[in-house]
Amino acid sequence: MKAKQRTLAFLLVLVLAAGAALALLTHANRKAEQAASEVEDGSIPLLDVTGDTLEQVAVQYEGETLTLLPGDGWTLAEDPDYHLDDSACDTIRTALADMRAKRQLEAQPGEDYGFDVPRLVVNVTAAGERTTLTVGAENPVTGDVYVRRNGEDTVYAVDAAKFRCMEQTKAELFGAFSPAGITASDIEALRYTLQSGEVVSLQAVSQPTGADSTAYQTVWRLTDAPDAALDADKTDALLAALASYVTGQDTAADSYACGFDDPLVTAEVTTADGTAVLTYAIGTDGYYMRVSGDESVYTVDGQTVAALCQTAEQLK
Known part of the structure; x- marks a missing residue:
């Protein structure tokens, strides 16, 4: 009788262990499916930015650094009296808030992905945290650009259109207006x-x-x-x-x-x-x-x- 009870107890332990293993496997599969879905949908988040948390955006482009400060309108930190195009700056903020990658890959030896001479470097400060996105070469087949975050080894493929609004000089970011304020x-x-x-x-x-x-x-x-x-x-x-x-x-x-x-x-x-x-x-x-x-x-x-x-x- 005791032997039979021990056997039943042992079988119960096996069933519970199998159930736990199945639950872990199911959870892992769901996570994998979710990750695959994110990659497929191009929804790998690169930034944690909202309109309320954004503190500044510093864009390095064509040898020029422009630091944009949000507020009651936008201000250029390097030249506070300069009249920025608020609509263009708002577009940059929107692009950052929805900055997601299509794919991620490990950097291969011998490949620099354009990071030695980047086309664009974007430093984003939000909620006290600073994130640097280095934008390298564009893939002529997919139309994506290679992006590195905070100098990490992982390389991300991001739709090049996400960065088009940031590829502007100081003169191009000027907001036309009437300085005399008259009609x-x-x-x-x-x-x-x-x-x-x-x-x-x-x-x-x-x-x-x-x-x-x-x-x-x-x-x-x-x-x-x-x-x-x-x-x-x-x-x-x-x-x-x-x-x-x-x-x-x-x-x-x-x-x-x-x-x-x-x-x-x-x-x-x-x-x-x-x-x-x-x-x-x-x-x-x-x-x-x-x-x-x-x-x-x-x-x-x-x-x-x-x-x-x-x-x-x-x-x-």
Whole structure:
């Protein structure tokens, strides 16, 4: 009887052990299937970043390091007065928050995967943790780039499109805007001095749309010749030019090299908020503008300057 009980106990132990082994094997298989699914779906996470935890992104590209700081808008740490394109920076943040690899592989001897001269190095700080992604060569067949994280031996294959938004120079990350902060409809009066020394003064005037009309419209007149009719298209172009967006910014430009020692036109623009002085010049590389109270030099196009360089006679 005792022998039979010992046999049953032994068999029970075997059954329990087999059950435990089966459970472990099932768990391992599930983990393997999950890992395989992640690889197949391209969902191997490389970063743990959210919009709330991101503290800064430092991108090394084409010999330039740009450190982007999120906040109420984006700030460039190396040049805080530089006007960044917030939308472009938001795109970078979105790409980092969804940074996943398609595959991972062990580095093979003799292969550098482009890491000796990387195309891009991205240092991401989030929740106090810093992660470095080194982007190497692009696989011409798959369209993926090779990525190394924190100098580890593992090499990841990541869709090259994930990094396209980060392959931008400082000039390319500039956000176009109107430095004077005015719109054409805000302007109430204008006085500008041409390079020749001629001073043109304009005033907005409200007048009836017709002889018997009770409706009014705003028209522009020369201050010293209020009865002279002006070309509406030219005055509209003039006002639009003053409110137009600039295309570039240099916070430490050489004013002399930009031609501000002999400007093409200096405009005093009056709005309800006060008077701003906008100065336009031609330099060695194009046309530039400065705004009173702002040390930056901004790039503008030739059409903008041409619209402003109108004599009083040409406005008629």
